[in-house]
Amino acid sequence: MCWNAKYVLLIATTTVVSYACAIFIEKTADTKRKKAALLTALFVSVGILFVFKYYNFTIATIACVLPIKPVYLDFLLPVGISFYTFQTLSYVADVYKGKIKAERNLIVYATFVSFFPQLVAGPIERSANLLPQIKRENHFDYSVAWEGILLITWGLYKKLVIADNLAIWVDKVYGNVFHYQGFSLLLATLFFTFQIYCDFSGYTDIARGSAKLFNIELMDNFRSPYFATGFKDFWSRWHISLSTWFRDYVYIPLGGNRVSKMRHAFNLFITFLISGLWHGANWTFVLWGGIHGIGLLCDNFFAKRNNNSFRLFSVFVTFSLVMLAWVFFRSSNIRDAIYVFGHMFSGLANLKLYFIDGLKILNISFLTIVKISLVYFLPLVIYDYISLKKNIIKLLAEQSWIMRSAIIFIIALLISIFGHVGQSSFVYFQF
Amino acid sequence: MDVACKSEIRNLQFRLFLGQVTLLICLFLITVLSINYFVDASQVITTKSGTNMARLALNGKVVAVPKNYNERVFQVSIIEQMQSMPETIVIGSSRGMYLGKDTTGIDSIYNHCVSGACMEDYYALLGLYDKKFSRLPKRIIIEVSPWVFYEKNPASRWSENIAYRSACKFFYEKVNRETFIRTNLKKENPYISIPYFQYNMEAIKEKGGKAFTTQPAKESDNTLEQADYPDGTIRYAASLELPNPKRFEKVKSTNHGVSYQNVHKMKQIGGMKKQNFESLINYLLKKDIEVTFYLQPFSVTQCKFIYDKNTNPVFKDVERYLNETGKKYGIRVIGSYKARNFGLDDNQFIDFMHLDKEGTRKVWSM
Numbered sequence: 001m002c003w004n005a006k007y008v009l010l011i012a013t014t015t016v017v018s019y020a021c022a023i024f025i026e027k028t029a030d031t032k033r034k035k036a037a038l039l040t041a042l043f044v045s046v047g048i049l050f051v052f053k054y055y056n057f058t059i060a061t062i063a064c065v066l067p068i069k070p071v072y073l074d075f076l077l078p079v080g081i082s083f084y085t086f087q088t089l090s091y092v093a094d095v096y097k098g099k100i101k102a103e104r105n106l107i108v109y110a111t112f113v114s115f116f117p118q119l120v121a122g123p124i125e126r127s128a129n130l131l132p133q134i135k136r137e138n139h140f141d142y143s144v145a146w147e148g149i150l151l152i153t154w155g156l157y158k159k160l161v162i163a164d165n166l167a168i169w170v171d172k173v174y175g176n177v178f179h180y181q182g183f184s185l186l187l188a189t190l191f192f193t194f195q196i197y198c199d200f201s202g203y204t205d206i207a208r209g210s211a212k213l214f215n216i217e218l219m220d221n222f223r224s225p226y227f228a229t230g231f232k233d234f235w236s237r238w239h240i241s242l243s244t245w246f247r248d249y250v251y252i253p254l255g256g257n258r259v260s261k262m263r264h265a266f267n268l269f270i271t272f273l274i275s276g277l278w279h280g281a282n283w284t285f286v287l288w289g290g291i292h293g294i295g296l297l298c299d300n301f302f303a304k305r306n307n308n309s310f311r312l313f314s315v316f317v318t319f320s321l322v323m324l325a326w327v328f329f330r331s332s333n334i335r336d337a338i339y340v341f342g343h344m345f346s347g348l349a350n351l352k353l354y355f356i357d358g359l360k361i362l363n364i365s366f367l368t369i370v371k372i373s374l375v376y377f378l379p380l381v382i383y384d385y386i387s388l389k390k391n392i393i394k395l396l397a398e399q400s401w402i403m404r405s406a407i408i409f410i411i412a413l414l415i416s417i418f419g420h421v422g423q424s425s426f427v428y429f430q431f
Numbered sequence: 432m433d434v435a436c437k438s439e440i441r442n443l444q445f446r447l448f449l450g451q452v453t454l455l456i457c458l459f460l461i462t463v464l465s466i467n468y469f470v471d472a473s474q475v476i477t478t479k480s481g482t483n484m485a486r487l488a489l490n491g492k493v494v495a496v497p498k499n500y501n502e503r504v505f506q507v508s509i510i511e512q513m514q515s516m517p518e519t520i521v522i523g524s525s526r527g528m529y530l531g532k533d534t535t536g537i538d539s540i541y542n543h544c545v546s547g548a549c550m551e552d553y554y555a556l557l558g559l560y561d562k563k564f565s566r567l568p569k570r571i572i573i574e575v576s577p578w579v580f581y582e583k584n585p586a587s588r589w590s591e592n593i594a595y596r597s598a599c600k601f602f603y604e605k606v607n608r609e610t611f612i613r614t615n616l617k618k619e620n621p622y623i624s625i626p627y628f629q630y631n632m633e634a635i636k637e638k639g640g641k642a643f644t645t646q647p648a649k650e651s652d653n654t655l656e657q658a659d660y661p662d663g664t665i666r667y668a669a670s671l672e673l674p675n676p677k678r679f680e681k682v683k684s685t686n687h688g689v690s691y692q693n694v695h696k697m698k699q700i701g702g703m704k705k706q707n708f709e710s711l712i713n714y715l716l717k718k719d720i721e722v723t724f725y726l727q728p729f730s731v732t733q734c735k736f737i738y739d740k741n742t743n744p745v746f747k748d749v750e751r752y753l754n755e756t757g758k759k760y761g762i763r764v765i766g767s768y769k770a771r772n773f774g775l776d777d778n779q780f781i782d783f784m785h786l787d788k789e790g791t792r793k794v795w796s797m
Contacts, residue, residue, distance in 0.1 A: 142444040149452065405455050412459050417632050421625045 007078040010048055015106075015113045017044045018088035022095040022102040034096060041092040049085045052078055057281030080120040082278060084113055086245055091127040093249055100128050108135055115216075117207040121200070123221040123241035133216045141215045146404060147397040148212030153411045154383070154393070155205030160419035162376045163199035166191040168420070169362055170330070177336045181343040183358020189344070192330050193323045197225065198380065200239070224384035226322070229314035231295035234322060246275050269293040279329070284337055288328040295321060375418050463628045467621060470642050472634035474501040475591040475621045481508035483648035484659075489513065491661045495651035502545045503555070503588060503595045509543070509663070510559040516568055517541040521663070522556045523574025524548035526727040526784060529791040530572060531664030537570075542663030547692070549586040550579055550707050551599050557711075558602030559595070570721040576784075577749040577768070578692040580708070582701030586692055591621065606714045607707070667781060674778050674787070682777040685732045688742025691784065697745045700752055709756070716760055724753050726766035728794065730780040734770050766794045773797055 021041035025034045050058075056072050063070040091112075094100045103109040112131050118124075173180050173188035180188070201222040208218045221240050228234035235243040254267040269290065276289015324341075331337035347354045359369075386392055396407060471477055481501060485508035488494045518539035521530045527544040543556045553573065560567050578584050590596050603611040621627050634642040651658035651666075658666045671678060688695055715722050729737060736742045746768050757764035767773070770780075779790035786794065 139438075140441050140445045140448070142448055145448050401451060405451065408455060409459060413462065416459075416463060416625050416628050419625070419629075421629070 010052070010078050010081065011084055011114060014045050014048060014085060014088050015110050017041055018092050018113075019103070019106055019109045022092050023104065025092070025096050026102040038092060038096045042089060045085045045089055049081055051075070052081060054277075054281050061283075083122050083124055084119060086124050086242075086278075088113055090124070090245060090249060094127055100131070103127070103131055105135075115211075117210040118218055121203050121207070122239075123204060123207070123219045124245050125218060125241070129219060130216070138215050143397050144212050144215055147393050148209040149408060150393050150396050150404070151205045151209030151212065153209075153408050153415075155202040155207075155209060156419075157202075157411050157415055158198035158205065158380070159202035160415050160421065162380060163195045163202060164420035165376065165418070166195040166198075166372075169364075170195055172362070174330050174332070174336070177331070177339050180361060182345070182347040183354050184361045185340050185344040187358055187362065187364075189323055189327055189330070189340070193226075193319075193326050194377070194380070196326065196329070197222070224387050226319050227315055227384060227388055228318050228322075229311055230299045230318055231292060231321075232299045234318055235292070235296070242275065242278070246271050250274060265297055268296055272296065283334055284328045284331050287334065287337070288325055291325040291328065295325070371418075375414070460623055463625065464622050466631050466635075467624065467627050470631035470634055471621075472631050472642065473591065473627070474504040475627070476593070481505040482512070485509045485512050487648045487650060488659060488661055488663075492650045493661065493666070494659045495649040496657040496659055496665075497649075501592065503552075504592050505659075506543050506545060506556060507559060507592060507594045507598075509541075510556075510563050513563065516560065516564050516566075518568055519570035519572065520556075520560070520568045521572040521574065521725075522548070522553055523572075523725065524552075524576055525665075526576055526786075527572070527574025527725055528665040529786070529788050530574070530725065530795070531660060531662040533662075533664070534788065534792045534795055535572075540662055542665075544574060544663075544665075545588075547586050547588055548574075548576075548579070549584050549589065549692075550704055551586075551589040551603075553579075553711060554602045554606070554707075555589050555595050555599035558598030558600075558605075561602055561605070562598055567715070567718060567720055570723070571715060572723045572725055574725045574727065575749075575753055576727070577689075577743070577746045578694040578697065580700045580704040580749055580752075581692065581694055581697040582704060583696070584692050584694075584704075593621075603707075607710050671781050672787070678781060679778055682730050682780045682782060683732055685730065685736065685783045688736045688740070689729065689733065689746075689784065694745075695743060697743075699745060700748060705752075712756070712760060712762070716762075722760075722762045724757055724762060724764045725795075726750060726753060726764065726768055727784075727786055727791070728766065728768055728770040728773060728775060730783045731770045731775060731777050733783040734768075738769060765797075 018041045021037040024037045028034055028037070051073070052075050059070045059072065062068060091100075095102045103112070108131070111134050112125075112127060113119075115125070115130065115134070170188050170192045173184060174192070177185065204221040208220070211218045219241055223237040223240065225234055225238035228237050251267055251271040254270065255263055256267060257264045259267065270293075272289040272293030273286055274289070276285045276287065276292070279285045279288070327340050327344075328334075328337045331340060347357065359365075364372075383392060396404060399407075468476055474481055481504035484494050484500070484505055488509060489512055519535075519537050519541075521527055521540065521542040521544055523544045525544060525546045525548075528542060530540075530544075531542050532538065532540055545552055545556075557567060557571070578586075589599055600611040631642070654666070654672070655669045657668045660666060666672060712722060728734070737746055750768050754764055756762065770776075773790075773794050775786070775790055775793070779787055779793070781787050
């Protein structure tokens with residue numbers, strides 16, 4: 001991940017090329033020329049993404065199979081490249097399909113691409129949502145601004161208190177998996193499940209909150225994903241901007257579900273493999289995506305049952321399977337992931353020892369468990385559960401100033417007391 | 432409602448919002464500031480408990496060293512409350528903490544060594560003297576460890592206390608005639624520092640209301656606890672002070688090169704550090720101050736890694752440089768980083784880098 005100023009040229013190139021192609025698409029009546037412009041925008045944007053993110057991975061993979069001497073590029077990954085590439089591609093595709101009109105003002109378009117709250121790690125905004133908001137005359141909105149402050153505060157809590165503290169154990173275990181087995185591996189995976197959620201959704205909340213200060217509404221990227229009742233439900237709640245992007249620009253163009261069952265399964269699986277690859281240039285991410293693809297294919301069974309007791313069971317099973325899939329996402333390589341799977345449940349025959357040994361090796365005392373439960377998990381679970389039915393932020397923003405301020409003050413104090421205030425970055429910045 | 436009216440309402444709402452947010456931020460900062468100031472568990476803001484300890488020490492008492500006390504604050508208080516300047520002082524790290532009346536035979540001596548000392552600590556300690564007495568002692572013994580010359584030495588404890596830090600800045604600028612800049616230093620204001628707030632909250636959790644009160648200084652009456660003697664030298668807790676099997680086993684179990692203060696990454700004597708060191712020495716010599724370098728050995732087992740396995744090749748360079756500098760300026764160099772030069776064994780070490788009192792006496796006398 002790199003913050004080098006020279007990499008502004010990359011986003012500038014992507015911006016200018018997609019801007020020009022969209023205008024050309026709109027101006028020309030010739031279908032072939034429209035397609036050519038679309039392909040040009042695709043080629044340039046994805047080309048840049050490929051060179052900086054996937055070239056070394058591709059060449060290394062080919063070198064494993066063919067007897068060639070790989071030549072690697074020494075480029076750092078420009079920050080936000082995966083996000084703004086997809087954002088510009090969706091814009092050009094929407095203009096091509098006639099869904100929106102091409103933006104003629106380069107400054108407005110460049111603002112849309114590089115809008116600071118969401119540039120680095122999303123949400124991947126659709127031009128139909130964000131462009132009109134940038135173009136209109138924006139006025140300060142008092143209650144929206146307070147929603148923003150509340151969102152930012154809650155996002156910081158998730159990031160600094162929950163994600164960054166859990167990361168300490170996750171990094172310790174996943175940094176050297178072969179030193180661990182049994183419950184310590186399972187616990188580290190559970191912690192990672194919450195770490196990645198809080199890290200990413202925390203960033204999104206901060207991004208959305210910051211945008212609200214300008215009276216701009218970014219799309220909601222997470223809706224209590226760990227209360228999902230199946231993989232389909234999970235992906236309607238997790239990284240929504242990405243899942244809908246893949247649905248609209250990969251899955252549906254491939255035919256979606258309006259094809260034979262075999263082809264439908266193929267479309268779904270391929271979409272998720274690509275989605276996994278989007279997350280990182282490593283086969284572990286592809287496998288992770290594949291697991292989710294298989295999960296979605298098997299999902300029909302869960303979708304049919306609606307009663308409450310089965311719903312609870314579905315939530316539990318979905319959460320467990322999603323958690324296990326995260327093993328691939330977090331592991332440095334496939335070997336580590338296989339080791340984790342192979343040893344996560346070793347020692348289960350003696351339950352008491354299984355748990356005690358696992359906690360001991362991670363140096364987690366009873367007090368720490370209480371702290372993790374009360375300070376990390378409980379507020380998150382309560383917030384997400386209530387969010388299933390209500391918009392908590394809006395509710396809080398409607399309270400009196402004293403009540404609002406008291407809540408923000410208490411959360412800020414809790415962040416100061418429990419937050420991990422050392423140097424850390426957001427996990428999704430690396431994508 | 433017309434546009435102008437709506438605009439006026441929005442402006443008012445915006446100002447109200449700004450005012451409310453500002454008030455909230457101020458309330459938060461005041462809370463953090465209050466806890467940091469009134470608890471000040473590391474005494475980086477005030478020197479209350481250091482003052483009490485210093486008073487006891489300067490009255491010739493053996494002072495018990497409490498847990499988590501701030502050594503640098505203690506030195507600030509000692510020098511502040513000194514009635515007269517000793518003829519000889521010792522500055523450096525914990526590796527020089529045994530140099531006092533007993534081990535050196537020098538009568539008028541005070542040991543100002545602080546744990547994890549770096550170049551800035553030399554300047555700070557001398558700066559405190561210069562500020563208080565407008566001159567420096569006749570003799571200065573400088574304990575020099577190799578990491579003092581490491582450009583990326585992460586040591587930053589010298590910067591925590593305001594009085595200590597400004598003494599460093601004052602003396603640095605006096606000696607080097609240039610503005611003191613430390614670009615690699617993570618600047619943090621202890622008043623509003625969140626990590627310090629967390630540390631103070633931990634102290635409140637541990638001690639409750641007592642965290643807000645100054646710890647009374649205590650005269651040490653038993654050898655089980657760590658203490659400071661009236662000449663500033665240290666007495667470790669009994670389990671470490673005297674040779675014993677447990678201590679020996681720990682020293683013997685060393686199984687890698689020295690990585691203290693990241694010195695394993697040190698490839699050469701840092702240019703700026705060398706410059707700062709030589710400027711300091713030149714200044715002291717120009718003031719007719721007798722300077723002595725003290726090089727404390729590392730344990731025998733540790734030396735096997737440093738010298739036989741060459742894990743820290745730069746240590747030889749530092750020792751050579753100090754000997755050459757000593758020769759060039761007529762400065763006495765006592766000691767060496769190599770334990771075998773003095774016929775020492777691991778029994779005379781507290782750990783891989785701290786010689787015990789008897790060992791120190793032996794090295795000093797050779």
